[in-house]
Every structure is written in C-alpha cells, then in structure tokens.
Amino acid sequence: MGGLSRLRPAAIRKGNQKLVKSINRNIVLNIVRQHGPISRADAARMSQLYPATVSSIVNDLIAEGFVREVGLGDSTGGRQPVMLELNRGVYAACGASIEVGRVRVCLTDLDARVLARVEGPLVSQEGPRRNLPAIASAIREIIGAGQVPPEKVLGVGVVYPGPVDTATGTIQASPHMPGWGGFSLKTALESEIDYEVMVDNDANAAAWGEKWFGAAKGYSSFLYVMADYGLGGGIVIDDRLYRGRNDGAGEIGHMTVDVDGPQCKCGNFGCLDVMASGTAIARKMISDIKRGAKTLCSELAGGDIEAVTMDTVLEAAAAGDPHARAIVEESGRYVGIGLANLVNCFNPELIVLGGQLALRSNLFFASARETARRRAWPVLGKDLGIVVSALGHDACVIGAASLALTRVFESPSISAYA
Numbered sequence: 118m119g120g121l122s123r124l125r126p127a128a129i130r131k132g133n134q135k136l137v138k139s140i141n142r143n144i145v146l147n148i149v150r151q152h153g154p155i156s157r158a159d160a161a162r163m164s165q166l167y168p169a170t171v172s173s174i175v176n177d178l179i180a181e182g183f184v185r186e187v188g189l190g191d192s193t194g195g196r197q198p199v200m201l202e203l204n205r206g207v208y209a210a211c212g213a214s215i216e217v218g219r220v221r222v223c224l225t226d227l228d229a230r231v232l233a234r235v236e237g238p239l240v241s242q243e244g245p246r247r248n249l250p251a252i253a254s255a256i257r258e259i260i261g262a263g264q265v266p267p268e269k270v271l272g273v274g275v276v277y278p279g280p281v282d283t284a285t286g287t288i289q290a291s292p293h294m295p296g297w298g299g300f301s302l303k304t305a306l307e308s309e310i311d312y313e314v315m316v317d318n319d320a321n322a323a324a325w326g327e328k329w330f331g332a333a334k335g336y337s338s339f340l341y342v343m344a345d346y347g348l349g350g351g352i353v354i355d356d357r358l359y360r361g362r363n364d365g366a367g368e369i370g371h372m373t374v375d376v377d378g379p380q381c382k383c384g385n386f387g388c389l390d391v392m393a394s395g396t397a398i399a400r401k402m403i404s405d406i407k408r409g410a411k412t413l414c415s416e417l418a419g420g421d422i423e424a425v426t427m428d429t430v431l432e433a434a435a436a437g438d439p440h441a442r443a444i445v446e447e448s449g450r451y452v453g454i455g456l457a458n459l460v461n462c463f464n465p466e467l468i469v470l471g472g473q474l475a476l477r478s479n480l481f482f483a484s485a486r487e488t489a490r491r492r493a494w495p496v497l498g499k500d501l502g503i504v505v506s507a508l509g510h511d512a513c514v515i516g517a518a519s520l521a522l523t524r525v526f527e528s529p530s531i532s533a534y535a
C-alpha cells in the first residue's frame with residue numbers, strides 16, 4: 118500500500134499533463150478551424166499559449182493531417198508568416214439517419230460539408246433485425262465510395278427518431294417504428310462495420326450539428342426545434358447538450374398546449390405533436406375534407422383523401438390554397454406557443470427552427486416566430502433571434518456525422534460525449 122500511495126501523486130501529475138496537452142491541442146485546432154488562414158503567432162496570441170507550445174502543437178497537427186500550411190501572409194514588419202488552415206479533406210466522418218421507410222447516409226469532410234450521400238429503403242415497421250443489413254450496407258457503401266481512404270474515416274454517427282440511451286447506444290422507445298425500443302443499435306452495428314458507432318436522438322444530433330457547423334455557431338445556449346412529421350427538439354446550455362436524467366430532455370413535442378386536446382401517441386392529451394406536427398396537419402386536413410372543406414389537397418391527392426400527407430398540405434399552402442394556409446398557420450401558432458413556454462424556462466440566446474415545416478413554409482415559420490415573441494415574457498421574447506436551420510434538409514445526417522467529427526475538436530473538459 119505504501120508503494121501505491123507514493124506512486125499516486127506522480128500518476129496524477131502525469132494525468133494532468135496529458136489532459137492539459139490535450140486541451141491546448143484542441144484550443145489551437147479550433148482557432149485554426151475558426152480563424153484560418155492564420156499564422157502561428159496570431160494563433161499563439163488568440164490562445165494565450167506560449168509561441169513555442171503553439172509551434173509544437175501545430176507541428177503535431179500537421180503531421181497528423183488535421184492542419185496544413187497555405188502560403189505566406191502579410192508581414193507585420195519582419196518575415197512574412199506561414200499561414201495555417203484546417204486540412205478539411207484528409208479526414209471524414211459518416212452520418213446515418215434512420216427514418217420511417219428509409220435510411221439516409223452521408224460522408225462529410227472535417228467541416229461537415231457533404232462529400233457523398235446514399236439512401237436506402239427500410240421496412241421500418243418490421244423491426245431492427247430485419248433492417249440492420251440495409252443500414253450497415255449503406256454505411257459500407259459510402260465509406261467505400263473512395264472520397265477518402267477508409268482508415269481516415271473518424272467514426273460513424275447514427276441518429277434515430279426517438280429517445281436514445283447515448284451511453285450504450287440503445288433505443289429507449291419508438292413511437293413511430295414498432296419493435297425498435299430496447300434495441301442496442303450501437304452494439305449491433307459495431308458487429309457489422311469496423312468503426313466506432315455513436316448513436317443519438319435525431320433532434321439532439323441536429324442541434325449539435327447546428328451549434329458546430331450551422332445556424333448556432335458561436336452561441337452557447339440555444340434551442341433547436343425540428344418541425345417535421347413529428348416534433349422534436351434539442352436543448353444546448355452552456356455549450357453542452359442538456360440530456361436530462363435519462364437522455365429524455367428535448368421531447369418538446371410532448372408538452373401540453375391544449376388541456377382538452379386529442380390523445381397523443383404518448384398517451385397524454387393535447388401534446389404539441391398531436392396538435393401541430395406534419396402528421397397532425399395531414400390528419401386535420403383529411404378530417405376537414407370529409408366534413409366538406411373545399412381545398413386543393415383533394416386534387417393533389419388524386420381524389421384519394423386518405424393519401425393526403427404533410428407534403429400535400431405544404432404544396433397546397435404554397436400554391437395559395439386558403440384552407441391549407443389556415444392549417445399551416447395554425448400549426449405555426451401552436452409551435453410558437455410551445456416556443457414561448459421554452460423561452461420562459463430557458464431564456465435562450467437563439468432559437469433554430471428546422472424540419473420540413475420550417476424549411477418549406479415561410480408561413481409556418483413566420484407564424485411560429487411571431488407567436489413565440491408575442492407570447493413569451495416580454496423581457497425574454499423581445500428581440501429574440503429565431504432563425505431557420507442552416508443545415509436544412511441535411512440537418513439529421515450532418516448532425517449524425519457531427520457526433521463523430523466534434524470528438525476531434527472538443528476539449529476533453531467540455532466534452533458532452535465524454
């Protein structure tokens with residue numbers, strides 16, 4: 118025991134040195150990523166590290182392939198400095214989004230720009246075992262597509278439209294796809310492909326992608342809301358995804374917005390999801406048509422009323438159909454009320470709205486934004502930035518890839534995935 122106690126302080130010092138080195142490396146790498154082309158001297162000034170420390174770190178980063186030299190910058194009196202920038206194309210990450218009926222997979226560079234993409238069909242109602250080969254095959258196809266050598270792919274992120282235990286990569290519940298709840302997607306996929314797999318909820322990952330590579334770059338605390346067939350969200354507080362006790366935070370679709378509303382899939386009544394999601398607006402339109410409403414949707418669905426979907430309603434609204442416009446606007450109003458509740462709880466710096474409703478309908482977006490600002494407590498809602506997702510329709514796949522990508526850039530001390 119005596120020997121062990123004598124050894125311990127040295128072990129701690131060694132551990133600290135390693136941690137400090139790792140943090141410094143990430144500080145320099147992020148400065149080059151965000152401010153490149155930049156000289157070593159400017160990187161040292163910004164990082165407040167010793168120039169010799171920065172030079173040594175930069176040499177390591179160049180040797181590893183993360184950073185490259187790109188010519189000479191302007192002289193400030195002495196020699197012209199050699200400029201550095203992120204070497205975006207040497208490494209890549211793979212992102213996969215499991216959705217109802219399909220899996221979308223992309224390969225991105227270090228800056229989350231999509232290099233290649235592939236989509237495969239899923240028979241999602243038949244459970245995960247039946248679909249695992251198709252998911253693994255799409256991932257193998259994109260990694261083998263030749264954009265970067267397979268050994269330069271940093272990892273694979275997979276997102277799922279339901280709550281996920283991120284520590285084990287297990288799907289906790291599955292409201293849209295029967296049989297997927299309780300399935301350990303990480304373990305199953307890692308036995309099929311030769312990469313580390315990170316699994317997360319789709320909206321959480323999309324929020325993470327927006328923070329690092331999209332509309333929320335530079336923001337520490339913001340809310341991301343995905344308004345699509347379902348309604349989900351991600352909450353980032355002080356640069357970290359807020360996950361809650363068992364990874365369930367951000368399920369904003371299940372906040373009650375109508376105490377006497379219809380029953381939701383979750384069992385509760387009047388949830389935002391059952392009142393305002395893409396699935397809900399299609400259901401409302403079908404019910405209105407059956408009651409005699411005249412709308413372009415009947416024509417767009419070829420007379421088959423049951424074939425009306427969110428797409429049909431959005432298309433009719435874009436064409437000026439008054440009934441479709443009223444339904445889309447009302448959906449935006451409900452989402453705005455949900456946002457106002459969130460604003461009062463979290464006082465965010467920014468709200469990012471994504472998903473097809475927000476991306477395809479300015480009417481929906483404007484209605485949600487104006488309602489959120491008007492209904493939030495005035496001091497919190499006034500002038501609040503509410504913007505459309507910058508990652509657009511790729512938010513889920515880029516969010517998935519960002520699970521793997523940001524491991525390279527995150528300081529160990531602030532890692533949300535540590």
Ligand SMILES: [Zn+2]
Binds near residue numbers: 370371372391
């Ligand atoms: Zn619900």
